[in-house]
Amino acid sequence: MAIFKKNSLKISDDKRTQAAELTLRASIYPLCLVTILFFLWGFSYGLLDTLNKHFQNTLGITRARSSGLQAAYFGAYPLASLGHANWILRHYGYKPVFIWGLCLYAIGALVAWPCILHRSFGGFCAAIFIIGNGLGSLETAANPYITVCGPPRYAEIRINISQAFNGIGTVVAPVLGSYVFFLKTTDDPKALTNVQWVYLAIACFCFALAVVFYFSPLPEITDADMAFQAEETHANADVKPFHKQYRLFHATFAQFCYTGAQVAIASYFINYVTETRPGTSSSLGAKYLAGAQGCFAIGRFAGVGLMKFVRPRWVFLFYLTMCIVFIAPSITQHGNSGMAMLYITLFFESICFPTIVALGMRGLGKHTKRGSGFIVGAVSGGACVPPLLGAAADLNSSTAKAMSVPLCFFVAAWSYALCVNFVPSYRDTADKFTTTKIGLETGVSKDEEMGGEKGMTERTERLAVKDTEEIEKI
Template identity: 70%
Template sequence: MPIFKRHSLRAGNNRTRAAELTLRDSIFPLCLVTILFFLWGFSYGLIDTLNKHFQEVLNITRSRSSGLQAAYFGAYPLASLGHANWILRHFGYKACFIWGLCLYGVGSLIAWPALVYRSFGGFCVAIFITGNGLGSLETAANPYLTVCGPPKYSEIRINIAQAFNGIGTVIAPVLGSYVFFNNVDDKNPSLKNVQWTYLAIAIFVFILAFVFYVTPIPEITDADMAFQAEETHAGTDVKPFWKQYRLFHAAAAQFCYTGAQVAIAGAFINYVVDTREGTSSATAARFLSGAQGAFALGRFVGSFLMNYVRPRWVFLAFMTCCIIFISPSITQRGNTGMSMLYVTLFFESIIFPTIVALGMRGLGKFSKRGSGFIIAGVAGGAVVPPILFAAADSQGLADYATGHAPTAIAMSVPLAFFLAAWTYTLAVNFVPAYRIVVDKFHTTEIGVVNTHQDEESGSGEIGKSEAPVQTNDVNATPKLA
């Protein structure tokens, strides 16, 4: 039986048909990888909900509880620039997926004793390991969705997949509101329900790792990406890696944007409790679920718009609206302020995946290495939330009579980081060196029309009738013999 045959996790570097997969050829592997997006959306949503839960159960400050975000997102650069990126470049996407799922499962298992003994520090360690696993998955999955299929649709593919990430972030706060916050004994608060949640996660991800091991998926090599860059005449991989300034600008924008997004979601429950008198944490968690629903909806809407409008213009409109609508949340209170955060989350929806897709344009043989830098920008989620919570703590307690709301005032922190990320949006749309590369990939017909006469499979190597690719060095420019 095929399921019991020997499976190799080492991928070669010859050019394959994966560089020219059609929409039909790419559907199955994309659906499988999309499951991963739901997983880390669910995990991310749990972190936002547990942030407030730990404040109440363990009686810790807002700034200390932000250690969850610091541990979770601080692990990302270690994965995306370190172990995960090394596995991706030397073994391929499939091996990186399995590695990330195993780390995710181990972290979830370690969370069990930490929760039993009510150790916040121990749970942060477990979350750090989980973050390494999810960072590994993002290091592989985001660029895989970008390159698996016709290049002109990459922004649409990654945004649709990321919409399932949004669905995960919707379900997690609902689970938290009914499981974590309800039926809590004030005299002896328990974390038992959280324990069972993480045990279930561990079992599921280990099963999913096995599914990835036995399932064949197309491997997109550096040679494939170099071919795409050459065919579109937009490749910048003739320059040394350290001169890929567009990549590093994208990574910086990712750092600023992700930090702002995570800070807003992590402080959402505190914001609602501070600004709506009489609102419990459980009710605020349900409001967070609604806000994450707006976030998921925004990804579907953004993906739809990208069918008719250039993705970079949709990117500009959504990023600008994030800045416009986060601003009133600083001064407004009650339902008005909360509604501004709802609208902000709607427009945040496409920013992260679109930065990934646009930032990887033209990298060619540097695509796998470059994706690690863009995903490392997620580390902003470890930096900005502690700044926001420290700013909120410095403002004292909320006073409904005077309208003093510490968390609302602290929303000026993500606003500043949104403005910094906006510079990349402007560059992609108005700086020719950025815009031309993006547009050439958007108009290419690779994967849309047949580029070869033969009908070989999309995941196999190029046929014997074609010249092989000379790739003695993984970082060398592929040349046809």
């Protein structure tokens, strides 16, 4: 395979490319390349959680005001996923959205430099808003791409593996913050200097990665491919008008509630441990946050292992139920006990977001690209719930009591987990995709893998994998 090859940035959505029938082997390179993006926004998200407390220290702002970072970051997601990024996705395809998102991310990182230099919290929130638009664009394309690129049977496993690298990014960022951001004291005028260099490095890396994406041969997946996939699996959910895709809208609601709760917990984790564990500094709190995010990453790999033996919808129900069970004691338990409850909660949060994406997109067919915008746009819950938790913490002078806010949102998201397991119209569509043979016994030609013109008109039938054990070995 030629790694660097100039491809067209536009493809017709009404043409079949056979990309939805890619075998596991044929999909490895594009999946690995797109998975890098998951690390990027995991790193950015983890950085934001650390900066939340850092700005409280260096700029003397309240907990409620510091949540403006999360509001700017996640508030940009609907603008991207339902607006500019989704428009590009539907009219041009996945690759242009990847390049667009990386460029926005890099521009936002550059804008952050003068804002940090002049200690402008409002200006930095504006930079974070631009970064949020970039990352929202990447998520609008990357989540559905990982879900549909390869055998449908393994969609949940693929997206959870990719999202596990997101978890690794959230671990690296707090560790970096504990040694770099909190190295200077609050009164030191150079306390924010190290933050500038981090964002400059991010900008350079993103511009370089955008060039790599431009020249990389990514298989383009069209609406026609997804309609074929829905038809072959006999899910046939896409025959309904978009406004009647009720499963999608329920998944969107669950994503809004779940993401809001997850972001709120991580955003105020350092506040929680510094308040409930006497003598804990912000730097040590950032290290504890890195440990908690480590549990989050481990939880994703553990979830992937379970999904090889148990239906993903059951794993999702179990994990989200455990989130509710363990966040509740953190409201009253302090010290190591309370922190342990949050550690376990983050472990079980791990597979919820990507699994909601995969299950919510089941059977959308020709509505896949538009539907992905709704599910990713629901990440805006991360802009709404943290301010509520921050306000509750300021009102009660306790971050521990304010953990009741994410608890309520977990319970609301739980309604989707119950429906996808016990309501036939939800459950049957999900199960039909887990038993399909698409991508397991039929492969594509080299030209099709490259997305070339010949690949759009010719289909080469070949035996790609002899049995399931060989697939899992790959």
